[in-house]
Amino acid sequence: MHPRTRRSQAVNKNTAMTSSSADDKTCGVCLGSVASGQGQAIFTAECSHSFHFTCIVRRGSRLCPVCNVQWNHLPFNVPTPSTDIDPSNAFCGLSNYIPFSFSMFPTPVPQFPPVFTRVSQPTLPPEPHQFSDDEPLIAVTADPTSLASPVGLQKVTIKAVPERPAIAASESVSLFTVLVGLKAPSLSNDAGFAQRAPIDLVTVLDVSGSMLGSKLDLVKRAVNFVIDNLGPLDRLSVVSFATQARRMLPLRRMTENGREDAKRAVNALVASGGTNIVEGLKKGVRVLEERRHKNPVTSIIFLSDGNDTCNHSSVIPRFSSSGEAPEYLRLLPASICPANRGPDDMQQVETFPVHSFGFGSDHDPIAMHSISDASGGTFSFIESYEMVQDAFAGCIGGLLSVVTQDVLLMVRSASHGVEIQTIPSGRYASEISNQGSQGVVKVGELYADEEKEFLINLSIPAVPIDEREENERKTTLLDITCSYKDVMSKEIAQVEGDLVEIQRPISLSPSDMMVNLDVDRQKNRLRAAESIAEAQQMAETGNLIGARDLLARRRTDLLATASAQAGDGLCMWLEADMKETERRMGNQQLYQQAGRAFALSGMSSHASQRATTRGKMVAGAKAPSESFSFGAATGSVAQSAAFGSVARSAAFGAYATPNMANMVSKSQQLNKTEGNTPN
Template identity: 60%
Template sequence: MSSSSTNNKMCAFCSNNVATGQGQAIFTAECSHSFHFSCVGNSVSNGNYTCPICHVKWNYFPFTMPNFNANVPPPQYSSPVSHGFGLQPPHPPTAFGFQALPHPAFEFQARRPRPAFGRIVEPWPKLGPKSIVFSDDEPLPTITADPNSMDSRDGLQSVDIKSIPERPAVAASESISQFAVLVGVRAPPLSDNARLLNRAPIDLVAVLDVSGSMGGSKLRLLKRAVHFVVDNLGPPDRLSIVCFSSDAQRIFPLRRMTDNGREDAKMAVDSLEAIGSTNIVEGLNKGVQVLEERRQQNPVASIIFLSDGQDTCFHDSLFLTSPQPRQAPGYLHLLPGSICPRNRGTQDQVPQQTFPVHAFGFGSDHDPIAMHAISDESGGTFSFIESYEMVQDAFASCIGGLLSVVNQELQIIVRSASNGVEIKSISCGRYANEISDQGCRGIINVGDLYADEEKEFLINLSVPVLQGAGDEEGEGKTSLLDIVCSYRDIVSKERVRVDGDLVEIRRPKVVSPPDMVVNLEVDRQRNRLWAAEGIAEAQRMAETGNFTGAQSLLSNRRTTLLTSASGQAGDSLCMWLESELKETEKRMGSQQLYERAGRAYALSGMNSHAYQRATTRGNAVPGAAAQALSFGSASSTGFPASAAANISFGAYTTPNMANMVNKSQQLNKASVSTPSKE
């Protein structure tokens, strides 16, 4: 007994005392014997994996600090590289790239408790995070597919363009100051035969909150959700994982999701533990750094960012006490310009890439104002996950879109097709647009399109009197718009131009009653904009404490939708919008209800409409048909039950998103029916 006690007080490698508090990190192995961290690290790096006292073979041991030479390029990955929090399975040192790749556990001083075995009982030395660079991304595979072969081109179609004037005819003697033309684009579907070849591979960074509030079931569900993401990325895709609490760490470099890559990524995820405060700024900065310092780039780059709390390191306390409406947090100026374009310098000559941040507010205590602002600035989505069990489905819906990008850098250019026809405005949400040449030319920058994704915009024109038509017995025509769409093709990497049909209207002397009816597709798009504007206005009113006014506004908007032409026709989009307004109204019933769920629900809806892209809201996940009307039944909407049965939650859900959510739900069902082995 005394011998064992003595052995535990002395390091078997150097024979010096291993008591804590002497300025050296201590490593305690799973056999309960303790050694100086530097001593056991040197031993392990020389291939010794057994305890020198009891001769038990270790399964876990510390990763030794490599001799890093900044002038030596990062190694080519030929075998798995595991990046957990300093505990590694027993493989030869060369399998981990000791020669040149610093382990991420050394990027910040460790402040979280170690696992029960292989435990560091004193903090590792802080080595200066500012000096660490992330140019160690795994090289992309060389693709030699023939672009003209059936395997790579099968099923890949061009973008479809549609254009619909609000009415087919305007009297020749009439001039109209606001005449709407609906312009829409729809991306082609993905081919099942060549799905990986016909969509853009992605570089994805998961920025995950592991602060103390994420403990217990939250962290367990988050790990399972990230495992799902890992399993559904393909070999051309790359993933990096960043976690943050009081500080931020990259725990897994940007690696391809091959079989080995998936296995190592899951090991990194499983090493996560919840402790500390919430440093959102450092987490996002670290995630952006991974993308900015890549040596090679996949065509698509995005960040998925999850947090269940407020930034406790940079948060402005005035936001919690001021009676004024809450604004975007002041710490946005600390974020890089690649996710917050407002921070770009006016002298920047080189165009900077923007990385969309798809933010997930987890539970009722997160900061929806901040997360909405971050996603909105970057062109990403903001989802509100009200129920913890939904996190995997929410991730599934998001990556279902990200893993189906078929068109990039898409632009829509519209030109006046007749003298006197002038473009007055373009209703396109948060998409950048510009009107030039005195109203003769307009452009909308859409960016990436998911497979089967559709975007619709209203172009508002002035239509002049038809000159020289007074003495004619027949009717003339007025050409309104020429439409061109251009984008970069995923397979050929070349820009593709698609010409739309010329938009024309008839100009009779007298307009018949049928020609006075507004097209239902134009009417439903106006309803969508009307509902989105109502939600934004109600949210502003709720921020000032005017919940009665906010609810009244939303109720009036619902009534207007029901009495519109498309509403009377039982249009499914109008049904969905009416249900959304009803649920938003309910969540603004009181200050407490609004703070807990109403603010996040409204902001997520505003983001969804602004980019015409599906988001998880409350207890409803886009593409989850079983939850299609979880926020409102058919009888409460005023629409026929048959119409309610045909709609799935989210007007912007794509087939690939729905398929991924269904896959997630089936996996959840299988895990529930299978007894746990734990």
């Protein structure tokens, strides 16, 4: 039996048991209510999932958008593929036919088969064999006066805080935590295009048949917003993919003429065909690998609303067991999937971060999260189609404000016997060497004003008896340095932090036992991230009750911590995050439609300490101040002694930078002006 069929049957059996008990059924296509008595015809498929009849007619597919079961019975006729279609890509061939889109009239929809028509693609010139036709860069000479300005003199700043100010001289501690934080320099409000690092950006856009209609129109509008906010030194390439992939625009500088050409390419996109994620990403990577010139910053924005329908066979199954990433990801280039690198090219292959955006309820969150996580990008879940422009805005707000690259955080033991035990660094690679005396975290790029905070777990010995002096003795724990490349001057800079010291009195006072709230806050952040990851794994095995119980217990534990009791804004945000994740694990159907993607986008955000769009909360979007909602906090907000990140968490959601927030605000103002405010 085909691997996909086996999994489909398993999912069918599972969902049949769980979805029927759901209190609030939603349409798996539009996510609207499918309750009876609302004046809309309802279609219940053989896998037990329910949909609006008109949504299924317009979708024109035999695959369930919730569980991917292939239906044998439909309320209309779907034409069978012609004999000249490759059997391995039969669904791709079928998807070249797009059903006539019925309007959502209040009158009953006529009960007759839809009219299928093949969408005509515009005539395009053939692609070159090599994508070495990228537009040359303009040589920019750094202005010495600008480098001497306050903007040019700003450096990465380091903050280090021990979890307690003192340990008794006679006490040895096996686990003592020091918080080390980095904050990138700011960009001035009037910083022009020449004062930030220019970017080579490739957008890889899904234009399969499921994107027909308003979905593709909204994506075009979002990409046009990106085009309008790129500068003349930035370069953009547009790649579209359906059954096959095509480069619609080579890397062009976004001058006035470049913007016009880019918008023409975007507006020419037509939806039809299957979903070939592998070919789309391969072509996007080729644009970057084969370019002759390179801007300092490189990134891929990847958007898809569906599962890959073109890379599943008996050799490369579409799904893996237990919610693991599909095996077709091994077909991706090593430059976005480092696990595919051979032993001879580990050092030669450059990695391009992929910021992936799952669009709606039908996309493949496991695959998209795996791609972004492996490449150093982020995964965002766009639940409402109208949010795509704001989601893109938050992403480019960060990409257009990169100020440092190749950031390395280095910590060294500063006293005999003090050893580094662990560095829980999320997605960032860390290494401990020299028997625990040295540690390194590879941070990479930092956006302007971006903060990264890491917990360094140490073991500390007791003070030798002959060296103990009452209330005088100190132990120096860590020596901290940070090196990085300034993206404008191309120079390597190094900054040193203050030595981390603690008191070693004979006896401890009550103040010596006080837990530092900054450290406690970051411990809560790590516990919340671990809790969501554990719950997601439990949910993938079908144990939704266990997943919800786990999150409920961890939320209670978090609220009892010192930082939460002090009214810390980040802790309140984390508690709301876990609560919303728990809610979206309410039943199997809800988890498959919106819970899995929400959890994975949260895991991506926490692991990278970088904002992502999650459900209906856009990265960098300001939440209403009069109410507490996911991503916002009200009431007493304890200001962070580190860099003030708590206040930002309260206003814009965790990890968002001012540049991200400003770009999202710009998008939202444009939406209001044009009368397209997202719901």
